[in-house]
Amino acid sequence: xxxxxxxxxxxxxxxxxxxxxxxxxxxxxxxxxxxxxxxxxxxxxxxxxxxxxxxxxxxxxxxxxxxxxxxxxxxxxxxxxxxxxxxxxxxxxxxxxxxxxxxxxxxxxxxxxxxxxxxxxxxxxxxxxxxxxxxxxxxxxxxxxxxxxxxxxxxxxxxxxxxxxxxxxxxxxxxxxxxxxxxxxxxxxxxxxxxxxxxxxxxxxxxxxxxxxxxxxxxxxxxxxxxxxxxxxxxx
Amino acid sequence: xxxxxxxxxxxxxxxxxxxxxxxxxxxxxxxxxxxxxxxxxxxxxxxxxxxxxxxxxxxxxxxxxxxxxxxxxxxxxxxxxxxxxxxxxxxxxxxxxxxxxxxxxxxxxxxxxxxxxxxxxxxxxxxxxxxxxxxxxxxxxxxxxxxxxxxxxxxxxxxxxxxxxxxxxxxxxxxxxxxxxxxxxxxxxxxxxxxxxxxxxxxxxxxxxxxxxxxxxxxxxxxxxxxxxxxxxxxxxxxxxxxxxxxxxxxxxxxxxxxxxxxxxxxxxxxxxxxxxxxxxxxxxxxxxxxxxxxxxxxxxxxxxxxxxxxxxxxxxxx
Numbered sequence: 001x002x003x004x005x006x007x008x009x010x011x012x013x014x015x016x017x018x019x020x021x022x023x024x025x026x027x028x029x030x031x032x033x034x035x036x037x038x039x040x041x042x043x044x045x046x047x048x049x050x051x052x053x054x055x056x057x058x059x060x061x062x063x064x065x066x067x068x069x070x071x072x073x074x075x076x077x078x079x080x081x082x083x084x085x086x087x088x089x090x091x092x093x094x095x096x097x098x099x100x101x102x103x104x105x106x107x108x109x110x111x112x113x114x115x116x117x118x119x120x121x122x123x124x125x126x127x128x129x130x131x132x133x134x135x136x137x138x139x140x141x142x143x144x145x146x147x148x149x150x151x152x153x154x155x156x157x158x159x160x161x162x163x164x165x166x167x168x169x170x171x172x173x174x175x176x177x178x179x180x181x182x183x184x185x186x187x188x189x190x191x192x193x194x195x196x197x198x199x200x201x202x203x204x205x206x207x208x209x210x211x212x213x214x215x216x217x218x219x220x221x222x223x224x225x226x227x228x229x230x231x232x233x234x235x236x
Numbered sequence: 237x238x239x240x241x242x243x244x245x246x247x248x249x250x251x252x253x254x255x256x257x258x259x260x261x262x263x264x265x266x267x268x269x270x271x272x273x274x275x276x277x278x279x280x281x282x283x284x285x286x287x288x289x290x291x292x293x294x295x296x297x298x299x300x301x302x303x304x305x306x307x308x309x310x311x312x313x314x315x316x317x318x319x320x321x322x323x324x325x326x327x328x329x330x331x332x333x334x335x336x337x338x339x340x341x342x343x344x345x346x347x348x349x350x351x352x353x354x355x356x357x358x359x360x361x362x363x364x365x366x367x368x369x370x371x372x373x374x375x376x377x378x379x380x381x382x383x384x385x386x387x388x389x390x391x392x393x394x395x396x397x398x399x400x401x402x403x404x405x406x407x408x409x410x411x412x413x414x415x416x417x418x419x420x421x422x423x424x425x426x427x428x429x430x431x432x433x434x435x436x437x438x439x440x441x442x443x444x445x446x447x448x449x450x451x452x453x454x455x456x457x458x459x460x461x462x463x464x465x466x467x468x469x470x471x472x473x474x475x476x477x478x479x480x481x482x483x484x485x486x487x488x489x490x491x492x493x494x495x496x497x498x499x500x501x502x503x504x505x506x507x508x509x510x511x512x513x514x515x516x517x518x519x520x521x522x523x524x525x526x527x528x529x530x531x532x533x534x535x536x537x538x539x540x541x542x543x544x545x546x547x548x549x550x551x552x553x554x555x
Contacts, residue, residue, distance in 0.1 A: 003349050003352040003353050004353070006349070007338065007341075007349055010338070010340055010341065011338065011340065014340035015340075077336055078332070078334040078336030079336045079337065079338050081303070081330070081332050081334075081336060082336070082337075082338070082346075082349075082350065082395065083353065084303070084322075085301070085325050085328075085329070085330050085396070086322070086325055086350070086353040086354055087322050087323050087324075087325045087326045087354065087355075088322055088353060089322065090322065227320050228305070228320060229303070230298075230303060230304050230305070231298050231303040231304060231332070
């Protein structure tokens with residue numbers, strides 16, 4: 001494990017902010033188990049729990065907390081200076097942090113979404129949801145990591161994207177779905193395990209290409225912004 | 237404003253020493269000019285960067301350390317720009333003012349992480365050496381979150397020294413240290429300077445600079461107001477006229493009597509009392525009671541008016 005990865009992971013798990021990750025996955029598992037045990041038709045509880053809660057809330061919110069935490073928290077408290085005063089090419093800082101963010105988000109979301117997918121339909125759907133949300137976690141993490149370098153309010157901007165763009169506009173203005181990570185995840189999962197529980201208007205090739213583009217593009221942006229990282233002076 | 241230059245700080249860069257050069261460096265934020273046309277060369281030895289709060293010391297240090305781009309001018313370390321050039325950190329260490337440490341690590345883990353990030357051949361040995369240098373052996377396994385401010389500061393210095401840099405920049409390093417830690421840090425900086433390292437530390441406290449460094453760069457309102465040997469600058473500071481507010485039972489008679497005193501260079505009679513300018517602080521304060529007694533005047537108040545650091549600095553700028 002690289003030293004940057006180790007410090008990032010220690011920083012992430014050492015902050016109380018990490019505890020905020022736990023309730024949402026537990027609610028997701030709890031709801032799925034409850035619906036299944038009460039014998040409710042999966043056609044009824046599947047879409048709201050898997051998509052409405054799992055992919056539209058748990059995945060982006062977990063990725064937001066982790067993605068803005070791996071670098072943003074260090075920028076906020078000034079500890080980032082310790083890593084930046086080392087003769088490391090900046091990609092060697094951004095990539096390990098992105099790996100930690102995407103990995104932690106993928107695991108935190110993957111476990112409950114797998115359980116919910118299996119209870120709603122099949123192991124195949126569970127695995128498809130795990131794989132698609134891992135791809136989504138990578139795209140979200142790259143976006144939120146880059147946001148923490150381009151703005152001082154990455155959490156707010158991230159929430160605006162998730163709640164307003166994906167949540168509100170995605171529901172009422174069809175065109176915005178093309179630029180929605182949530183819809184790409186749905187498209188990818190539906191391709192791997194076709195089921196009536198998941199539905200989107202975005203095509204699979206578009207989803208795959210855009211997911212890759214967002215992951216790579218925002219990573220490159222983050223590396224470039226970290227090269228020009230400025231510490232605010234006393235008069236600013 | 238005129239800059240006073242008493243001595244060049246430039247040292248001919250010998251082997252294994254580094255020189256930090258600033259040429260015509262300015263930095264502004266919108267309409268606010270934080271640093272204004274500063275040119276300086278820092279060679280081996282300890283240099284104090286002195287100035288009141290808000291003078292632009294931190295901005296200047298951040299530009300030297302590659303954490304801020306200059307709006308105009310160039311900042312180079314041995315000819316290489318420091319901005320957007322992480323390779324300079326092989327030769328440069330920074331201890332920033334902000335008390336930022338990973339509180340969840342121990343000092344040993346923190347310094348070891350620095351050593352590993354520097355890709356040192358024997359990070360454990362370098363860590364032990366750096367921790368010894370700042371005398372943190374006893375507490376090195378405890379979490380940094382449990383440390384006092386001075387201990388955190390020393391831990392940060394150890395992390396900045398772990399790769400034995402040629403240049404060490406420290407922003408207000410004595411803040412929060414007790415007198416013993418202060419002395420220890422001063423001795424450490426001396427040793428590093430004597431060993432041919434280029435050390436720059438900022439401070440707004442004259443006495444700190446006096447004890448550590450023979451060479452100072454004085455900044456006032458973003459400009460380099462004076463640079464050179466500390467003693468010469470200190471003499472300029474002590475020889476400046478001192479201003480006192482004096483109130484007595486008969487201000488007018490006291491004014492007349494004071495004008496005959498050699499140490500007094502000017503008296504102004506105001507509604508609330510006298511404003512007296514004296515060339516020699518000691519001579520005036522000794523003469524005043526004698527004069528008052530001789531003329532049967534009672535002095536009700538004697539207040540030195542310009543003892544703030546800012547007034548010392550502004551005198552330097554005007555000189």
